Amino acid sequence: MPSTDKSSLRDDPGLSKEELARVLKALADPSRLCIFNMLMEGVQCNCEIAGHLGFSLSLISHHLRVLHDVGLVQSERDDQDARWIYHSVDRRRLAQLDAAMKTLLDAGRIQPRLPSCGPKSCESC
Numbered sequence: 813m814p815s816t817d818k819s820s821l822r823d824d825p826g827l828s829k830e831e832l833a834r835v836l837k838a839l840a841d842p843s844r845l846c847i848f849n850m851l852m853e854g855v856q857c858n859c860e861i862a863g864h865l866g867f868s869l870s871l872i873s874h875h876l877r878v879l880h881d882v883g884l885v886q887s888e889r890d891d892q893d894a895r896w897i898y899h900s901v902d903r904r905r906l907a908q909l910d911a912a913m914k915t916l917l918d919a920g921r922i923q924p925r926l927p928s929c930g931p932k933s934c935e936s937c
Contacts, residue, residue: 826908831882832916835909838882843867844875848884848901855900884909 827835839845846865850856862872876899879885883905890896915921 827912832909832912835882835884835905838878838884841875841878843871844879847872847875848879851885851899851901855898857896857898861899 839848843865847861850861850864858869858872858876861867861876862869865872867875876885876887880887883902885899886902887897887899890898
């Protein structure tokens with residue numbers, strides 16, 4: 813059932829339009845989308861991600877950095893051996909993204925409207 817709340821991205825306190833665009837740009841890369849999808853299944857280390865995707869560790873690190881820079885991924889070093897880094901989805905940022913996408917893609921926001929320009933609206937034409 814369509815939402816009766818007609819809020820727009822302008823009203824969303826979680827993510828600004830600019831932040832949302834940065835997050836979506838980061839996820840627009842198919843490799844990063846695959847990595848993010850893997851992290852949605854739970855904590856992963858670089859070698860697990862690299863093994864699954866067949867990418868080099870340096871390429872995985874690059875993609876993880878991009879996801880980290882937009883706040884989607886958080887990283888934690890192993891307590892016993894700091895060479896091991898574990899990556900997970902930042903749940904707070906995920907909730908913000910989820911709310912922003914629900915607002916953006918809410919079909920209930922679409923309103924019947926005629927354009928205010930064109931031959932039918934121009935009296936002097």
